[in-house]
Amino acid sequence: MTDVVRVLVVDDQQLVREGIASLLGIQPGIEVVGTAPDGKAAVSATVELAPHVVLMDVRMPEMDGVEATAILHRRAPEVRVIMLTTFDDEEYVLAALRAGASGYLLKDLPAADLAQAVRLANAGVAQLDSSVTASLAAALARGGARPVAPPPAPRPDEVLTAREIDILRLVATGSTNREIAGRLFLSEGTVKNHISRILGRLGLRDRTQAAVYAHDHGLLPDR
Secondary structure: OOOOEEEEEEOOOHHHHHHHHHHHHOOOOEEEEEEEOOHHHHHHHHHHHOOOEEEEOOOOOOOOHHHHHHHHHHHOOOOEEEEEEOOOOHHHHHHHHHHOOOEEEEOOOOHHHHHHHHHHHHOOOOEEOHHHHHHHHHHHHHOOOOOOOOOOOOOHHHHOOHHHHHHHHHHHOOOOHHHHHHHHOOOHHHHHHHHHHHHHHHOOOOHHHHHHHHHHOOOOOOO
């Protein structure tokens, strides 16, 4: 993680993006390197300005945030994208995460919390608003949301053991390491090690991507 996190702010409302940029610009360890009014401009600005983190609105003209995120995930996979929006609709949440977003936050959070989310995203920690977590769980449970191609990953039975598949199923339900350990009669440390191996073998970043992967490969446990 670098000492100063370079941030690009993307929002179609000029007052909003300038306000976010101003508030973030006075936070320690944050440098706002530019702004963009839509997804298409965001892709160009990312190539030109090389930010570490992009704060991306969801609904914008020209190109929406989900499409722009998918393009950036392919062209600049080292850049972390956080969706920052007023919409916590489960379709948007799941589509954004499938496109490669590192987080999904709502615009009503304090500036200091947003700055911390940026720092954590730069360090590789996924950030989800609490209401967004509920929307994601609902979408996964119903198999909803229009499909957006996830990052390529092997089939679970090609690279995972039966035990790891069991753990992945429980991760997809939102179970904590302690809950998984109790369910499968394992230690928390063993569960943690299994999850690290699962993420590595599937080429996934975090538990959120693991949950989406489990859904896409029919691994959700029977309800």
